Amino acid sequence: MQIRCYRCGWSFALKKEEITFAVEALEESGGVHYDVRCQRCRHTNKISLEQLRKFAPRVEETEEGEERAEQETNEEEQNT
Numbered sequence: 505m506q507i508r509c510y511r512c513g514w515s516f517a518l519k520k521e522e523i524t525f526a527v528e529a530l531e532e533s534g535g536v537h538y539d540v541r542c543q544r545c546r547h548t549n550k551i552s553l554e555q556l557r558k559f560a561p562r563v564e565e566t567e568e569g570e571e572r573a574e575q576e577t578n579e580e581e582q583n584t
């Protein structure tokens with residue numbers, strides 16, 4: 505997720521783990537903004553929970569046991 509500092513215009517990336525953490529923290533505390541500090545000017549940018557959710561990887565129950573493993577077996581004939 506690309507964050508753009510509205511003070512100095514510096515854009516930087518926010519890691520997925522950080523987004524996930526932020527969403528969880530906000531949901532727990534009931535907050536609506538996550539403070540992200542600009543790496544350049546140290547200004548605190550507020551990212552809305554709504555925005556974070558768009559980028560946060562959704563935690564859904566994954567179906568297990570249906571992995572397709574296609575194996576192509578090519579038998580090479582060696583003529584001696």
Ligand SMILES: [Zn+2]
Pocket residue numbers: 509510511512513514542543544545546547
């Ligand atoms: Zn900045």
